[in-house]
Amino acid sequence: MLDHLITPLAETDDCAAIRDAVTAICDRFDDAYWSQKDREAAFPYEFSQAIAEGGWLGIAMPPQYGGAGLGITEASVMMQVLGASAGTFAACSTVHINIFGPHAIVVHGTEAQRQRMLPPLIKGETRACFGVTEPDAGLDTTKLKTRAVRDGDRYIVNGRKMWTSTAQEADYIVLLARTTAIEDCKKPTDGLSLFYTKLDRKYVEAREIHKMGRAAVDSNALFIDGLPIPVEDRIGEEGMGFRYILDSLNPERILNAAETIGIGRRALAKAAQYANERIVFDRPIGKNQAIQHPLAESWAELYAAELMTLRAAKLYDEGKPCGAEANAAKYLAAEASFTACDRAVRTHGGMGYACEYNVERYFREAVATRLAPVSRELILCYLAERVLGLPKSY
Numbered sequence: 194m195l196d197h198l199i200t201p202l203a204e205t206d207d208c209a210a211i212r213d214a215v216t217a218i219c220d221r222f223d224d225a226y227w228s229q230k231d232r233e234a235a236f237p238y239e240f241s242q243a244i245a246e247g248g249w250l251g252i253a254m255p256p257q258y259g260g261a262g263l264g265i266t267e268a269s270v271m272m273q274v275l276g277a278s279a280g281t282f283a284a285c286s287t288v289h290i291n292i293f294g295p296h297a298i299v300v301h302g303t304e305a306q307r308q309r310m311l312p313p314l315i316k317g318e319t320r321a322c323f324g325v326t327e328p329d330a331g332l333d334t335t336k337l338k339t340r341a342v343r344d345g346d347r348y349i350v351n352g353r354k355m356w357t358s359t360a361q362e363a364d365y366i367v368l369l370a371r372t373t374a375i376e377d378c379k380k381p382t383d384g385l386s387l388f389y390t391k392l393d394r395k396y397v398e399a400r401e402i403h404k405m406g407r408a409a410v411d412s413n414a415l416f417i418d419g420l421p422i423p424v425e426d427r428i429g430e431e432g433m434g435f436r437y438i439l440d441s442l443n444p445e446r447i448l449n450a451a452e453t454i455g456i457g458r459r460a461l462a463k464a465a466q467y468a469n470e471r472i473v474f475d476r477p478i479g480k481n482q483a484i485q486h487p488l489a490e491s492w493a494e495l496y497a498a499e500l501m502t503l504r505a506a507k508l509y510d511e512g513k514p515c516g517a518e519a520n521a522a523k524y525l526a527a528e529a530s531f532t533a534c535d536r537a538v539r540t541h542g543g544m545g546y547a548c549e550y551n552v553e554r555y556f557r558e559a560v561a562t563r564l565a566p567v568s569r570e571l572i573l574c575y576l577a578e579r580v581l582g583l584p585k586s587y
């Protein structure tokens with residue numbers, strides 16, 4: 194394949210070392226491995242283990258808990274490599290929650306919580322899932338209905354979550370639930386609390402959702418029925434959970450953008466290779482400008498998205514505001530990647546539709562990046578309001 198097309202920019206020696214080391218791990222898991230995982234909807238334990246053994250899960254976690262103490266810039270280089278690997282989005286989703294999920298614990302947890310919760314996540318001994326989305330709330334998180342009711346030194350939780358990824362494998366959950374009824378709160382964003390607790394299957398049923406792509410990594414509807422959560426599993430103050438989640442949105446958007454750019458880059462590299470090799474009308478199809486131009490355009494679009502992602506990561510790591518850049522990066526990356534995957538399928542003609550060439554798998558995975566963790570529409574609403582000064586529309 195055309196390796197230079199899938200290699201992320203690495204502007205420091207650290208980034209280059211991370212890129213090369215993570216690439217070496219990813220190269221052990223080829224298209225045949227991921228294609229089988231996708232076909233069988235089987236979790237990629239071997240890959241997950243290899244990343245954990247390499248010590249990569251703690252890349253952005255503090256060193257005193259076993260992490261590497263690096264920034265979102267370095268973590269995004271790592272995640273772009275995963276996105277550009279044969280596993281594309283599935284490879285990223287296998288470890289995504291370990292990389293970004295503990296952020297709220299680092300920032301808002303007590304020292305005792307950090308010592309108890311972070312090392313097993315960083316070593317890959319525990320797997321966590323992320324329970325925010327609900328069937329009846331959608332993107333309007335303040336409307337979520339899962340209730341956590343205080344009962345002495347514990348909370349009892351009842352409710353439903355939707356799309357919770359990796360809940361079939363996870364033993365812990367980052368859970369957002371309402372602790373004060375919305376009518377009793379000054380603002381709808383008040384009264385939500387954040388927990389990091391055992392996913393006790395006596396009280397939680399995880400029903401897998403059959404979906405279009407990323408079959409190797411499950412997503413689930415959760416039915417929570419009387420789950421007891423000890424008070425010491427609440428992160429930060431009661432009622433402040435929404436704000437804690439907001440804090441971690443920017444790094445998540447940046448990492449997600451990097452992952453997505455990786456997917457588009459891999460599809461583009463496959464398309465360029467095929468366009469050079471496939472002979473029709475006695476010449477490579479890549480000699481036709483109708484094939485060349487869309488691929489060249491995708492290269493430029495992915496590069497622009499990568500620069501915006503690096504800019505957002507740099508601002509975040511410097512402790513500067515980066516909401517506009519992080520959202521713009523996520524938007525540009527998803528659009529560029531989806532388009533590149535679509536073009537890769539079409540460049541392959543009929544064979545683009547055949548599983549053998551893998552581009553149809555990349556395409557199916559890229560579709561999800563325009564929907565989650567936040568949709569393209571909601572990003573544009575945010576930019577219109579916060580950057581352009583237009584009235585809030587949601």
Ligand SMILES: Cc1cc2nc3c(=O)[nH]c(=O)nc-3n(C[C@H](O)[C@H](O)[C@H](O)COP(=O)(O)OP(=O)(O)OC[C@H]3O[C@@H](n4cnc5c(N)ncnc54)[C@H](O)[C@@H]3O)c2cc1C
Pocket residue numbers: 322323324325326327330331332333355356357358359407412561564565566567568569570571574586587
């Ligand atoms: C593969 C996958 C994995 C996921 N993993 C997780 C996970 O691990 N944990 C988790 O909590 N969630 C997860 N999600 C859920 C994901 O974050 C949500 O699907 C996403 O936030 C969108 O919410 P929704 O599906 O309820 O869409 P809805 O809120 O129902 O929106 C539907 C459509 O309407 C549009 N829309 C809604 N309101 C407006 C408005 N005011 N203006 C303009 N457009 C609007 C949206 O943009 C969207 O296109 C996952 C989703 C997918 C697809």
